Amino acid sequence: MDFDPNSPETTRYTAVDEPLDPDFSVDYTPDIDPDFSVSPPYFPIMPDTGTSYPPVISFFPKPVIPCLYCNAIPNAAASVRFLNASVGYNAFSIYVNNQLLTNDLNDGEITQYSQFTPGYITITVMGNNGYIYIQKSMSAVAGMTTFAIVNTASGLDLVSITDSPCTTPNFTACFRVCNLAFYTGPVNVVMNNLTFTNVKFAEPASFSKVRPGSYPVSVYQSRRPELALVTTYVNLNVNRIYTLYVLNWNTSADTVRTLLVEDRG
Numbered sequence: 001m002d003f004d005p006n007s008p009e010t011t012r013y014t015a016v017d018e019p020l021d022p023d024f025s026v027d028y029t030p031d032i033d034p035d036f037s038v039s040p041p042y043f044p045i046m047p048d049t050g051t052s053y054p055p056v057i058s059f060f061p062k063p064v065i066p067c068l069y070c071n072a073i074p075n076a077a078a079s080v081r082f083l084n085a086s087v088g089y090n091a092f093s094i095y096v097n098n099q100l101l102t103n104d105l106n107d108g109e110i111t112q113y114s115q116f117t118p119g120y121i122t123i124t125v126m127g128n129n130g131y132i133y134i135q136k137s138m139s140a141v142a143g144m145t146t147f148a149i150v151n152t153a154s155g156l157d158l159v160s161i162t163d164s165p166c167t168t169p170n171f172t173a174c175f176r177v178c179n180l181a182f183y184t185g186p187v188n189v190v191m192n193n194l195t196f197t198n199v200k201f202a203e204p205a206s207f208s209k210v211r212p213g214s215y216p217v218s219v220y221q222s223r224r225p226e227l228a229l230v231t232t233y234v235n236l237n238v239n240r241i242y243t244l245y246v247l248n249w250n251t252s253a254d255t256v257r258t259l260l261v262e263d264r265g
Helices: none
Strands: 056-059 078-084 092-096 099-105 114-116 119-127 132-140 143-152 155-162 173-179 187-191 194-199 208-210 213-221 228-236 240-248 256-264
Touching: 078 092, 078 099, 078 119, 119 155, 132 143, 132 155, 173 187, 173 194, 173 228, 187 240, 213 256, 228 240, 228 256
Parallel strands: 056 256, 078 143, 173 240
Antiparallel strands: 078 114, 092 099, 092 119, 119 132, 143 155, 173 208, 187 194, 187 213, 213 228, 240 256
16 A cells, blocks of 8 residues: 555555454564665756755545544544654555555555544554564544654654644645654754754644745754755645655664655645
C-alpha cells in the first residue's frame, strides 16, 4: 500500500485481514541493509522557474470513508495513518490489531488514513524478512493522527502526531513543520517571512495561515553555528493543509530532506 511521492493522484486500498501468528518468534538478527553512501534524493529542476521542489504527497478526501475497522460513526472514528521516517532499514509491513494495513512501506512514504474505534490499538511494525521491530499499544483518539516510525538511541520507535484541524478562510492555506530528523535535533525553518523556531524532534509546530503561492523554504540547525541544512521551494494551493516533514537521509546530523504532505482543508 505504498504511495508514489511523484503522483498527485490518491489511490484507495483495502486492507487484508491476515492475522499474525501469536506464537511467532525470531532467533536471528534482522537483515538490515543500510546504505549511507548514497546522495540525498534528487528533486528535479522545474523548467520554467529553475527551482527545485520536494516530493509532495496529496490526500483527497480526508479521511478515507467508509470506516473499515470500527463500530463508531465515521465522524467520531479514530483516523490513523503511518509515515516511515526512519533511515537505515528496509521496507516495513504495518499491522493494526492483527489487520495488515500496508506492506512495503519504504522510508519517506506515508499511507492514507484508515479508521478505527477510538481507544488503544496494537501496532506491529514488521520487516519483509518477518522480523518484528516494534509491537506496542498506542492510543488512537477520535480525529486524525499520524504515527511515524522513527530512529531513536535504542533502535526504532513509534511517535504519535496529532493532525489538528485548521480552517482556511479567505482563500488561504495552512502550513506547519514537523521535525522527525532524530540525528539532527531541533531545527529552525524559514519560509519567506514566516519562521518556525526551535522545532524539537517529534514535536510539530502549530499551523500558520499563509497565502497560496510558491515560497522558498530553508532548514537550519537550531544550535550554533546556525547552519543551513537544505533549501527548497514549496508550492501551496488554496484551501489546503500542509505539513512539511523534516527527515534525515542518513545518520549524519547535517543530512536532511523534506517531505511535503498536502491534505484537503
